[in-house]
Amino acid sequence: MAHWKIVLEYDGTDFSGWQLQPNGRTVQQELERSLQQITGSAVRVAGGGRTDAGVHARGQVATFSCEKALTPEELRRALNGVLPEDVVVHEATLIDDRFHARFSAVARNYEYTIAVGPTAIDRRTAWSCPYRLDADVLRRCADRVLGEHDFLSFAKVGSDVEHGRCIVTRSVWVMTDRRWVYQVRSNRFLYGMVRALVGTMVDMARGYRQEADWDAMMASNDRRKAGTAAPACGLCLVSIEY
Amino acid sequence: MAHWKIVLEYDGTDFSGWQLQPNGRTVQQELERSLQQITGSAVRVAGGGRTDAGVHARGQVATFSCEKALTPEELRRALNGVLPEDVVVHEATLIDDRFHARFSAVARNYEYTIAVGPTAIDRRTAWSCPYRLDADVLRRCADRVLGEHDFLSFAKVGSDVEHGRCIVTRSVWVMTDRRWVYQVRSNRFLYGMVRALVGTMVDMARGYRQEADWDAMMASNDRRKAGTAAPACGLCLVSIEY
Numbered sequence: 001m002a003h004w005k006i007v008l009e010y011d012g013t014d015f016s017g018w019q020l021q022p023n024g025r026t027v028q029q030e031l032e033r034s035l036q037q038i039t040g041s042a043v044r045v046a047g048g049g050r051t052d053a054g055v056h057a058r059g060q061v062a063t064f065s066c067e068k069a070l071t072p073e074e075l076r077r078a079l080n081g082v083l084p085e086d087v088v089v090h091e092a093t094l095i096d097d098r099f100h101a102r103f104s105a106v107a108r109n110y111e112y113t114i115a116v117g118p119t120a121i122d123r124r125t126a127w128s129c130p131y132r133l134d135a136d137v138l139r140r141c142a143d144r145v146l147g148e149h150d151f152l153s154f155a156k157v158g159s160d161v162e163h164g165r166c167i168v169t170r171s172v173w174v175m176t177d178r179r180w181v182y183q184v185r186s187n188r189f190l191y192g193m194v195r196a197l198v199g200t201m202v203d204m205a206r207g208y209r210q211e212a213d214w215d216a217m218m219a220s221n222d223r224r225k226a227g228t229a230a231p232a233c234g235l236c237l238v239s240i241e242y
Numbered sequence: 243m244a245h246w247k248i249v250l251e252y253d254g255t256d257f258s259g260w261q262l263q264p265n266g267r268t269v270q271q272e273l274e275r276s277l278q279q280i281t282g283s284a285v286r287v288a289g290g291g292r293t294d295a296g297v298h299a300r301g302q303v304a305t306f307s308c309e310k311a312l313t314p315e316e317l318r319r320a321l322n323g324v325l326p327e328d329v330v331v332h333e334a335t336l337i338d339d340r341f342h343a344r345f346s347a348v349a350r351n352y353e354y355t356i357a358v359g360p361t362a363i364d365r366r367t368a369w370s371c372p373y374r375l376d377a378d379v380l381r382r383c384a385d386r387v388l389g390e391h392d393f394l395s396f397a398k399v400g401s402d403v404e405h406g407r408c409i410v411t412r413s414v415w416v417m418t419d420r421r422w423v424y425q426v427r428s429n430r431f432l433y434g435m436v437r438a439l440v441g442t443m444v445d446m447a448r449g450y451r452q453e454a455d456w457d458a459m460m461a462s463n464d465r466r467k468a469g470t471a472a473p474a475c476g477l478c479l480v481s482i483e484y
Contacts, residue, residue: 009362056363080360088360118322118330120253121298121367121478236363 001065003097004075008060011086013124013233017053018060027051027087031062034082038075039068048101048240049108052192054232056125059090059109059239063101099242107169107241108189112182112198113234126179127234131206135180138173141201142182144214145171152221154200156192156229164190164221183238194235200227243307245339246317253328254298255366255475260289269293269329273304276324280317281310290343290482291350294434296474298367301332301351301481305343341484349411349483350431354424354440355476361420368421369476373448377422380415383443384424386456387413394463396442398434398471406432406463425480436477442469 008027016024020032028045035043048061070078076092083089098104114133115126145168152164170185182198200217203209209227217225250269258266262274270287277285290303312320318334325331340346356375357368387410394406412427424440442459445451451469459467 009360011362011365058363085365086362088362090359117332118251120251120328120330121300123253123327125363 001067001097002069003065003095003099004063005091005093005095005099005101006062006076006079006089007091008062009058009088009090010056010060011124012051012054012056014086015053017055018047018049018051018057024053027057027060028062030084030087031079034079035064035066037082038070038078039066041067046101048105049189049237050191051235051237052195052232055235055237056233057237060237061101061105061240061242063095063099065097101240104242105240107185107187109170109183109185109238109241110189110194111236111238112184112194112230113236114180114182114198114202116178116180122179124233125236127231129202131202133180133202133205134207135173135175135205137205137211138180138182138201140211141204141214142171142173144218145184145197149218150221151190151193151218153217153223153226154193154196155190155223156196157223159191161190166190166193192229195229195232196223196226198230198234202230203227243309243339244311245307245337245341246305247333247335247337247341247343248304248318248321248331249333250302250304251300251330251332252298252302253366254293254296256328257295259295259297260291260293260299260302266295269299269302270304272326272329273321276321277306277308279324280312280320281308283309288343290347291431291479292433293477293479294437294474297477297479298475299479302479303343303347303482303484305337305341307339343482346484347482349427349429351412351425351427351480351483352431352436353478353480354426354436354472355478356422356424356440356444358420358422364421366475367478369473371444373444375422375444375447376449377415377417377447379447379453380422380424380443382453383446383456384413384415386460387426387439391460392463393432393435393460395459395465395468396435396438397432397465398438399465401433403432408432408435434471437471437474438465438468440472440476444472445469 045064072092079089113126115128148167150164166186168186174181260269287306314334321331355368357370390409392406408428410428416423
């Protein structure tokens with residue numbers, strides 16, 4: 001059995017997220033269907049980062065084992081030939097079979113894009129945030145995220161995790177005239193964490209909540225204390241590091 | 243009568259171009275329909291740059307006159323409230339009635355985006371060019387475009403123009419790992435010119451045609467001598483200068 005690592009890009013708009021579901025079109029499903037078509041046998045795929053419905057990826061990673069003898073370039077081309085137009089494979093590599101897309105990861109990078117003002121061209125990949133935001137507040141909030149903290153207050157209710165501690169090694173807003181992009185890197189992310197962080201930062205930057213509440217909110221470990229999740233369309237899984 | 247200038251962005255994917263047509267959804271049609279809905283009377287709109295089916299705009303300009311008394315901010319909001327999600331208005335300004343979106347323009351800026359490798363997220367706004375391209379050839383071709391030339395060889399057959407002379411004041415490829423973007427500025431553009439220029443540059447950069455043919459091709463004034471037009475999806479009207 002050959003063990004493979006592939007790097008994927010997808011437009012999450014028309015997907016019910018990464019993970020297989022009884023109902024709803026998912027990226028994992030399209031990928032497993034394509035691999036079955038190419039190899040002739042059922043293939044189970046592991047994803048490096050679970051993305052929600054509507055969330056995009058430029059650097060999702062998947063691992064799987066299959067029988068068929070193909071070179072990496074042949075597999076990449078074969079997949080791009082059968083995958084739908086909203087998923088593409090950028091790289092395929094043969095890899096040690098102890099390597100696992102999810103468990104071998106040491107860090108993940110996400111970006112959240114806010115469009116300044118309305119947008120037509122980027123309406124699928126940016127949140128056209130209707131509020132006037134204070135850039136300095138966003139920057140100070142991002143600084144508070146940096147470092148090792150318990151992020152349970154930002155984890156979707158019902159997410160089943162042992163603990164909420166994450167080590168955030170990048171947390172910064174990169175701002176141009178048209179786009180404000182939040183870049184965040186962490187050893188792990190809780191379910192729904194980036195969207196909850198952005199939603200909370202936006203609540204503070206538009207003056208709806210006080211910045212001074214941040215520490216108490218973090219300490220509460222209560223998702224209801226943080227802000228509404230920012231819309232899925234603005235979020236993108238940029239890369240996974242191993 | 244109040245005379246207005248508005249700046250528009252649109253995702254051209256689902257439009258049969260800017261200009262009114264007997265059949266097919268166009269941006270002008272959506273804009274005139276929206277203005278009629280707001281003002282209660284028929285409004286005829288002039289566009290600053292005619293864009294083809296599938297071509298996008300971040301800075302299209304339109305001018306029109308109408309009766310209804312609104313402030314610029316009220317008109318902008320009213321339009322964004324009734325326009326479909328693939329068109330937005332960024333600015334609305336009251337302007338002298340001698341100002342015309344098309345005839346007052348002194349320069350236009352276009353960008354053509356090539357995705358390096360396949361792409362899912364940007365498949366509507368970039369040409370995922372299947373060839374391996376020589377960056378140096380593209381750069382040298384762009385240099386040849388710069389200056390005052392007769393561009394009839396790059397004008398769509400059947401386009402009815404008095405002459406083909408354009409003064410190109412910017413013609414450059416801006417290249418990153420993922421995207422190669424051709425930026426071009428000219429006092430005027432012939433119909434289909436940017437896509438024909440990009441298609442011809444790509445033919446040369448992939449080794450399908452000789453760079454040495456450029457001058458003879460320009461001098462021929464024969465559209466059949468230039469390359470196939472690059473796909474519409476990669477093209478964007480960035481701004482119009484007055």
